[in-house]
Amino acid sequence: MKLKDKYMQLAIRGRRTIVISDIHGEKALFQQLLDQVGFSADDILIIGGDIIDKGQDSIGTMHYVFELLKQPNVHMIEGNCDRILEELYEDWLYDYMAYRRTFVHDYLEKVGRTPADYPSQQQLADDILAHYGHYREQLAALPTAIETEDFLFVHAGVDDDYLETDRERALSMPNFYKRHHQLDKYIVVGHYPACNYVEGGLFSHAVKINDTRKVIAIDGGNQVKPSGQLNALIIEADGSLKSEFVDAHPEALVIQSFEVSYQTPHTFTYPEFDIMVEEIDPYFTLAVHSQSGTEFMVKTEYIQGDCGHYRLKDDYTDLFLDVEVGKRVKVVDDTCLGYILIKKGSLVGWVPEEVLAH
Numbered sequence: 001m002k003l004k005d006k007y008m009q010l011a012i013r014g015r016r017t018i019v020i021s022d023i024h025g026e027k028a029l030f031q032q033l034l035d036q037v038g039f040s041a042d043d044i045l046i047i048g049g050d051i052i053d054k055g056q057d058s059i060g061t062m063h064y065v066f067e068l069l070k071q072p073n074v075h076m077i078e079g080n081c082d083r084i085l086e087e088l089y090e091d092w093l094y095d096y097m098a099y100r101r102t103f104v105h106d107y108l109e110k111v112g113r114t115p116a117d118y119p120s121q122q123q124l125a126d127d128i129l130a131h132y133g134h135y136r137e138q139l140a141a142l143p144t145a146i147e148t149e150d151f152l153f154v155h156a157g158v159d160d161d162y163l164e165t166d167r168e169r170a171l172s173m174p175n176f177y178k179r180h181h182q183l184d185k186y187i188v189v190g191h192y193p194a195c196n197y198v199e200g201g202l203f204s205h206a207v208k209i210n211d212t213r214k215v216i217a218i219d220g221g222n223q224v225k226p227s228g229q230l231n232a233l234i235i236e237a238d239g240s241l242k243s244e245f246v247d248a249h250p251e252a253l254v255i256q257s258f259e260v261s262y263q264t265p266h267t268f269t270y271p272e273f274d275i276m277v278e279e280i281d282p283y284f285t286l287a288v289h290s291q292s293g294t295e296f297m298v299k300t301e302y303i304q305g306d307c308g309h310y311r312l313k314d315d316y317t318d319l320f321l322d323v324e325v326g327k328r329v330k331v332v333d334d335t336c337l338g339y340i341l342i343k344k345g346s347l348v349g350w351v352p353e354e355v356l357a358h
């Protein structure tokens with residue numbers, strides 16, 4: 001199957017269009033974001049795929065999205081995770097379920113069973129499809145891409161001859177934000193968290209727009225990155241772009257301003273986690289990032305390993321954030337000695353613990 005086989009054209013000029021992808025079972029965040037942007041019947045809503053898996057409420061999200069899709073102004077393209085109902089009979093399903101929460105987990109919780117309660121995987125699959133088979137048909141009928149006057153929306157990316165892109169590649173090719181394409185329109189993708197495309201050494205979950213390559217990455221890392229968020233790209237009626245986001249991190253009040261003098265921030269994201277370390281400090285340890293040769297200070301709790309082989313335990317930024325007394329920030333990680341990892345807007349960084357009421 002090629003992109004051209006499941007493809008839709010849509011006129012959006014002159015209307016505000018809201019684009020949200022990678023909701024991953026987080027129905028409440030999705031509803032909160034729609035409220036925040038003031039979504040109404042006057043807008044167009046494009047859902048960029050991956051409505052289910054990873055998060056806690058795939059079934060609820062699926063119901064909600066299909067209710068929305070009854071409205072003529074709401075459209076959705078398919079994502080790789082949305083194919084789970086096509087994949088229930090695959091022999092790798094249980095291996096996949098061992099490391100990823102899926103729609104199947106939601107179903108089993110709902111009915112109070114485990115896979116062991118079924119004589120075979122086939123019977124589990126039959127049972128799920130007896131209840132949700134209609135969704136399999138509806139999901140399979142979704143377009144792989146939506147093309148408008150000025151944009152192409154696709155979950156992961158396209159090849160040079162975009163209409164000939166294999167469906168599988170359109171839903172799952174990696175790192176499209178870094179590639180060049182031939183289309184004289186912006187291509188809007190989700191699938192890979194935008195924070196992986198580090199710019200200026202900053203760890204940011206904001207929508208990333210590259211005007212040279214005409215590509216926009218909108219996945220805020222919701223349910224994939226511990227500091228992630230759910231982004232909305234907003235294409236205003238006049239064609240200008242803006243974005244909004246929501247996340248579920250707890251808020252904290254700044255009780256003491258903290259100002260940082262000159263710094264050159266570094267951010268390292270999956271999978272480039274190897275580091276070299278000599279002497280461990282209880283707070284921040286001097287390290288060299290193996291892949292890039294960069295020297296940086298790492299919060300010691302983010303180092304894993306021993307016997308001379310060390311790695312970062314997760315995505316890492318060494319940025320310290322300025323904060324102003326009376327403002328509120330979001331707390332990402334308060335388990336480290338002396339410092340708290342926070343978000344200021346979409347940006348992730350550290351502050352000393354005494355600056356927050358916490």
Ligand SMILES: [Mn+2]
Pocket residue numbers: 050079080081155171190191192
């Ligand atoms: Mn995806």
